[in-house]
Amino acid sequence: MRSETTPARPLGLTFRLDEVPAEGRRFEGALTEQSLGADLPGMVGDLGYRPTGPARIAGNVYRSAKTELVVDGRVTVGVGFDCVRCLADRVLAVDIREDHVLVRRKARVVEEGEESQTIDDEALEEPDVETFSGEEIDLTDLFRQDLLLALPMNPSCDDVGADDCRDLVGERAPDEPQIDPRWAPLLEMKKKMT
Numbered sequence: 001m002r003s004e005t006t007p008a009r010p011l012g013l014t015f016r017l018d019e020v021p022a023e024g025r026r027f028e029g030a031l032t033e034q035s036l037g038a039d040l041p042g043m044v045g046d047l048g049y050r051p052t053g054p055a056r057i058a059g060n061v062y063r064s065a066k067t068e069l070v071v072d073g074r075v076t077v078g079v080g081f082d083c084v085r086c087l088a089d090r091v092l093a094v095d096i097r098e099d100h101v102l103v104r105r106k107a108r109v110v111e112e113g114e115e116s117q118t119i120d121d122e123a124l125e126e127p128d129v130e131t132f133s134g135e136e137i138d139l140t141d142l143f144r145q146d147l148l149l150a151l152p153m154n155p156s157c158d159d160v161g162a163d164d165c166r167d168l169v170g171e172r173a174p175d176e177p178q179i180d181p182r183w184a185p186l187l188e189m190k191k192k193m194t
């Protein structure tokens, strides 16, 4: 037995379940500027958000039971946008920390006559629980979703603490900007959370 242990190399956003020890392990990764560039423009009006670089992701992942992972991660990225009121070019510094519980999706054989219920159904009712199957875990979409949910729907100078909004006419921009319909379910979820 060694008296000293070398800290394990951090995992990426994709790893195998057996790479996560019970005491936890650090992970690090990023959402590339290119992938953000595909996700963000549809979020707000025709202009959308503009990534200023990759989103950095880092945190720790723990094994809480044989089939459960607890992920504690932080997402940091700067996203540019135009104020919905005065169109000033602003940059929102996103810095969020989120916890997630991941439960392994069981492929259970349902006996004849037995009520068809799997752990999957239970997990889906609990919004904070994500599922994975097999041995491979990919946190990319989890943090991508965290980031998208963290972005204001109508970003303005207020969101970056700027007090020089040039909203001289005092008229607010239309409350419902054109949003890419593909985001509708996500935005609906966001409305419920706020």
Ligand SMILES: [Zn+2]
Pocket: 083, 084, 085, 086, 087, 088, 156, 157, 158, 164, 165, 166, 167
């Ligand atoms: Zn403004």
